[in-house]
Amino acid sequence: MKNILITGGAGFIGSNLTINLVKKGYNITILDNLSEQVHGKEKNSELFNSIKNIATFILGDVLSKSDWRKALIGQDAVVHLAAETGTGQSMYEIARYNEVNVLGTSHLLDILANENHSIKRMIIASSRSIYGEGKYYCSQHGDVYPLERNEKELIQGNFEPKCPVCLGKLELRATDELSEIHPASIYGITKYQQEQMVMLMGVTLNIPAVSLRYQNIYGPGQSLQNPYTGILSVFSTRLLNGNDIHIYEDGDESRDFLYIDDAVNATIMALENKKADNKIFNVGSGSNISVNEVARRLHDLYKAKGRLIVNGRFRLGDIRHNYADLTRITAILGFSPKVNFNDGVISFVNWVKTQDIEEDKYDASINELKNKGLIR
Numbered sequence: 001m002k003n004i005l006i007t008g009g010a011g012f013i014g015s016n017l018t019i020n021l022v023k024k025g026y027n028i029t030i031l032d033n034l035s036e037q038v039h040g041k042e043k044n045s046e047l048f049n050s051i052k053n054i055a056t057f058i059l060g061d062v063l064s065k066s067d068w069r070k071a072l073i074g075q076d077a078v079v080h081l082a083a084e085t086g087t088g089q090s091m092y093e094i095a096r097y098n099e100v101n102v103l104g105t106s107h108l109l110d111i112l113a114n115e116n117h118s119i120k121r122m123i124i125a126s127s128r129s130i131y132g133e134g135k136y137y138c139s140q141h142g143d144v145y146p147l148e149r150n151e152k153e154l155i156q157g158n159f160e161p162k163c164p165v166c167l168g169k170l171e172l173r174a175t176d177e178l179s180e181i182h183p184a185s186i187y188g189i190t191k192y193q194q195e196q197m198v199m200l201m202g203v204t205l206n207i208p209a210v211s212l213r214y215q216n217i218y219g220p221g222q223s224l225q226n227p228y229t230g231i232l233s234v235f236s237t238r239l240l241n242g243n244d245i246h247i248y249e250d251g252d253e254s255r256d257f258l259y260i261d262d263a264v265n266a267t268i269m270a271l272e273n274k275k276a277d278n279k280i281f282n283v284g285s286g287s288n289i290s291v292n293e294v295a296r297r298l299h300d301l302y303k304a305k306g307r308l309i310v311n312g313r314f315r316l317g318d319i320r321h322n323y324a325d326l327t328r329i330t331a332i333l334g335f336s337p338k339v340n341f342n343d344g345v346i347s348f349v350n351w352v353k354t355q356d357i358e359e360d361k362y363d364a365s366i367n368e369l370k371n372k373g374l375i376r
């Protein structure tokens with residue numbers, strides 16, 4: 001295995017993966033349409049500049065079968081990262097998210113099923129968003145997977161999910177790969193479909209496939225322009241523009257944040273280790289950090305003037321907590337994260353400080369959600 005196609009290779013995860021795989025001696029081809037939301041109007045983002053001289057770059061779209069054909073020539077493996085990635089945005093651009101994520105992946109699989117090709121391995125970027133709300137434990141009912149929280153409870157400031165059976169108090173648990181799948185966004189639904197299509201066709205076509213359910217990946221190179229994804233970027237852009245940060249709910253909602261280098265290492269393990277064949281893995285840090293903590297860390301590190309305002313509002317469909325159980329990926333691939341959040345966030349902030357301060361498009365993106373009735 002020497003020649004690897006990375007779709008979305010100019011993006012955050014893809015560009016970092018490309019740099020590392022090139023160092024290891026692989027020949028990388030990238031298929032990427034340099035989407036404006038990620039790379040800006042001029043399409044000369046730092047991300048693109050970081051890969052354009054070290055990989056074969058094909059400016060193309062996963063919605064074009066002929067672009068796929070061109071990109072697949074002579075490749076041994078495909079790492080399919082290209083996607084629309086905004087959870088909130090997916091709730092009012094439903095066709096676009098389905099088109100790029102589901103139809104885009106279908107074109108790849110159609111070519112592999114019907115045409116000559118040299119692909120011997122597929123890696124698909126799945127997402128923690130497919131789980132929706134994470135796993136919890138009820139002292140009466142054992143492991144439970146709460147559904148969407150009730151609007152009445154949220155209005156009253158009761159943010160923690162309750163046991164779906166007895167409505168009792170729950171303890172949070174790490175979400176493992178066998179946890180219930182109940183995505184809380186169209187984005188999550190499309191990621192699950194991508195994953196399942198690739199895993200099924202991998203077995204059918206005898207092409208080993210691996211799905212990586214990434215948690216929230218952060219670090220240098222993450223788009224500072226895209227107001228739809230990446231809480232660390234969104235908060236940074238606000239703080240550096242001197243704006244306040246509005247924190248939803250009570251700020252104790254939490255996520256699992258994994259530093260980019262660790263995410264890249266997990267991806268390379270999935271690519272190189274045959275033990276990963278036809279398996280699905282969580283890729284995360286294995287611990288959860290609250291939104292309040294993220295905001296405070298960034299505020300301190302930037303010595304920012306803006307205030308942190310916990311506003312008690314909520315976004316419909318937002319989940320409360322989710323963090324990865326890493327037992328499987330640790331046991332099978334030997335993966336464990338190397339960079340803890342405290343160190344990772346410092347590297348991220350130091351990188352942000354070297355960047356032009358982006359115009360803060362967050363309010364506009366929030367107004368979009370408000371106008372569609374998705375924020376209460």
Ligand SMILES: NC(=O)c1ccc[n+]([C@@H]2O[C@H](COP(=O)([O-])OP(=O)(O)OC[C@H]3O[C@@H](n4cnc5c(N)ncnc54)[C@H](O)[C@@H]3O)[C@@H](O)[C@H]2O)c1
Pocket residue numbers: 007008009010011012013014031032033034035036038039060061062063080081082083084085100104125126127128191213214215216217218223
């Ligand atoms: N970053 C995370 O926290 C995270 C978490 C879970 C899953 N993922 C998944 O990992 C993958 C990569 O995420 P990322 O953070 O690097 O995103 P990103 O937005 O930085 O990169 C995506 C890349 O895909 C390209 N792209 C978008 N639409 C395309 C199209 N139609 N044709 C060709 N290229 C297209 C974009 O130009 C961009 O370079 C995605 O599939 C995403 O769903 C990411």
Ligand SMILES: [Zn+2]
Pocket residue numbers: 138139140141163164165166167168
């Ligand atoms: Zn119960």
